[in-house]
């Protein structure tokens with residue numbers, strides 16, 4: 469039997485795109501599944517002046533298909549209230565407190581509060597301080613804070629932000645979101661790695677030649693040019709999603725799946741990443757920026773022509789790199805990472821290339837690669853590529869695929885990333901969130917690269933939209949004698 473959690477959500481950034489696209493639908497799913505029911509309420513805040521009625525209409529639309537708003541959606545939305553709020557104005561927190569206390573009473577919530585920070589991080593410190601000073605943080609019940617990225621833009625800014633928030637909240641009350649940690653197949657990665665002795669037996673440098681992580685996107689920066697041009701792919705994707713995947717792939721088995729043990733192992737990996745010298749970095753990292761595609765000029769525009777992007781911008785929209793993890797398990801096994809916008813496809817995939825000392829019985833022809841692949845998006849599944857015999861009269865090898873692709877029916881019960889993650893916050897489970905120690909180690913590593921990159925001006929643009937990135941990305945891996953498995 470599902471036990472409902474009593475909770476009052478206070479969402480800072482309640483009129484935003486993220487709230488409409490992700491949060492309200494996620495909360496609605498939790499409501500439909502009875503994790504939230506009678507004893508919950510939501511206060512949405514933002515600068516705009518909205519009435520409760522208007523807000524409830526927006527929420528019901530956000531959780532409905534096209535024009536058909538169901539009775540259930542309306543009932544759900546009736547738990548929502550709106551307050552126009554200037555985060556810098558202390559008086560507004562007083563009104564917010566009155567509203568929060570009255571909703572707490574009305575819905576018998578017993579003091580459980582979830583503060584959702586879905587707005588510019590520059591306000592997080594002020595908001596946290598005011599929540600404490602104006603006593604919105606309750607004594608009874610729990611207080612938890614959900615924090616959206618970006619958490620800082622480098623280590624010093626992340627630390628400053630963290631220190632400000634920590635004046636009000638303990639680390640154990642903070643839930644820093646990395647939506648990749650809510651993805652079905654990323655959670656499956658832990659199950660596959662630690663649920664099979666077979667996998668664990670080859671999961672090391674003796675049997676793995678290299679690991680390739682690709683997070684490719686076909687879209688450009690769309691309407692986010694203003695943010696993206698100050699961020700770039702290194703900060704936007706590598707610092708968080710890519711390094712999180714690296715740490716899960718490389719970590720030692722945690723003692724248990726509790727947040728403390730998982731964090732401990734992830735931090736060990738993030739702290740053992742090799743810091744390159746300038747020369748090594750030039751050899752092991754590639755950055756790129758998309759251009760038009762001369763063959764399809766009407767289809768794509770160059771990054772520099774995107775809205776709110778500097779026309780001489782040196783911001784990278786692509787990163788490929790070779791990471792070295794200095795632990796006994798990964799001695800001499802490179803981890804290749806690759807992410808970018810306006811690439812050929814939208815695909816997230818991890819390919820683990822295994823050693824193959826096949827016996828010289830099959831003639832001159834090279835055997836195909838032995839690869840273990842984890843398909844994260846859009847397909848979700850696991851494949852093992854082995855050499856087998858081609859059906860026929862002679863012994864001839866061919867690559868065969870043993871594969872498990874999750875079907876739509878199987879995935880029907882799998883919650884979306886945000887639903888899963890908010891559900892975890894309701895349960896007080898922070899395993900799939902980013903601990904400060906992970907964040908600190910990731911930023912330090914990224915700052916090191918950024919610092920060296922910022923001292924030179926790259927020759928951009930250097931890859932056509934719709935390709936798999938700059939040629940240098942293929943050379944990067946080819947110089948070690950490998951090639952990208954996913955093309």
Ligand code: BG6
Pocket residue numbers: 647685704705816845
């Ligand atoms: C976000 C980045 O964190 O992840 C976006 O800010 C990116 O730039 C997105 O598009 C990719 O997420 P997903 O789940 O679509 O792979």
